[in-house]
Amino acid sequence: MTAEAAETGRLKSEADEPGWEVDPDDDWGVAVIATVGRQLKLRREAVGMRAAEFGAAVGYGEDLVYKIEGGKRIPRQGYLVTADRVLGAGGLIAATWEDVKRVRYPKKVRELGKLEGKAVEIGVYECNSIHGLLQTPEHARCLFEAWQPPYSSDDVERMVAARMARQTVFERDPAPSVHFVLEEAPLRRQVGGTMVWRQQLERLLAVGRLNNVALQVMPTNTEAHPGLDGRIELLKFPDGTAVGRADGMYNGRPVSDPRHLRILELQYGSLRAQALPPRESLAFIEELLGET
Known part of the structure; x- marks a missing residue:
């Protein structure tokens, strides 16, 4: 179990990480996340771990593990790094973050x-x-936080990161x-x-x-x-x-x-x-x- 999960005594659920669903209209994003999820599932099954056991080891609930493996949720970098260690993947799973991070932002922002x-x-x-090309992270965050109905804090951080990425x-x-x-x-x-x-x-x-x-x-x-x-x-x-x-x-x-x-x-x-x-x-x- 991760240190964060050990401290709270419970496994992460969707309520802990809102806003990381895959946009069904984003064909490229769907393909990337489905491929990464399939690799995670095959690796887990290859070492003989059940989803619940694997989830406990990485600090995530069984339902969230299934959704990530099924390509319905975008995995965070920390999840991939921990999964790589738990499954003994030698860096192969952690390396998929290079693909995931390209599709974690909304399609419109990427385009x-x-x-x-x-x-x-x-x-x-x-x-x-x-x-947006001129905004500081703090300014952008305040604008997103003022939106109604309000975005989740996770959504806000994703959108701030996406906006800052454009400034390259x-x-x-x-x-x-x-x-x-x-x-x-x-x-x-x-x-x-x-x-x-x-x-x-x-x-x-x-x-x-x-x-x-x-x-x-x-x-x-x-x-x-x-x-x-x-x-x-x-x-x-x-x-x-x-x-x-x-x-x-x-x-x-x-x-x-x-x-x-x-x-x-x-x-x-x-x-x-x-x-x-x-x-x-x-x-x-x-x-x-x-x-x-």
Whole structure:
């Protein structure tokens, strides 16, 4: 039995690890988790352990063991490491985490991260919050915790981790050209209290000073502009293709038709022209930081 299970005197159930179900519409995720579960079952049976006995050894209830082996639940890394030791797998089961971790995030998040990872140009206008690529873990956690109906704490941590994983886009070499237009109001909102707010402003300054990043602030006292209907995103790829979306157009769905993209580019260009220039925007954020 694991040390954690020994301390509590009981085996883990689904109530202890909510939010790790497999999305049935995620074909790749289903295939990966089913394969890992099958390997676990075959290994357990090969050493002659019953599910209940194995569960007690790893600190999990029998029902949860069956669900993981049946591909219905995503195993945590700790589960795989402990299972590897209990079954004497010599690192083979623990190594499956490399596959599992690629599908533990929701499909939509993975697809977005994949597109951002390929893009050579990224342009984003964000109206109601600070964009996910710019958020600190603490800021993101506060946003997820404020959602109604509330997410479980496990779901919150998974989504925070997924959001932070997308930020590797800034570590790419060669680096993509990234441009943000952010509204003033979300920058002034003290999400999570003064310290979290301060850390978030410092994060904005750090990213905004990168050579490949331009960050602009849209003042609240400006005239009407094309972004009032919601977020606008534009991604351009090395082969010359592009994809974009806007909350207020095309039902909010991604579009790649050149005619639709031209309209989004026109709107985004208008936003950039109306917002404060990058240097003035960073100075504005520095002033906010001085108020904390």
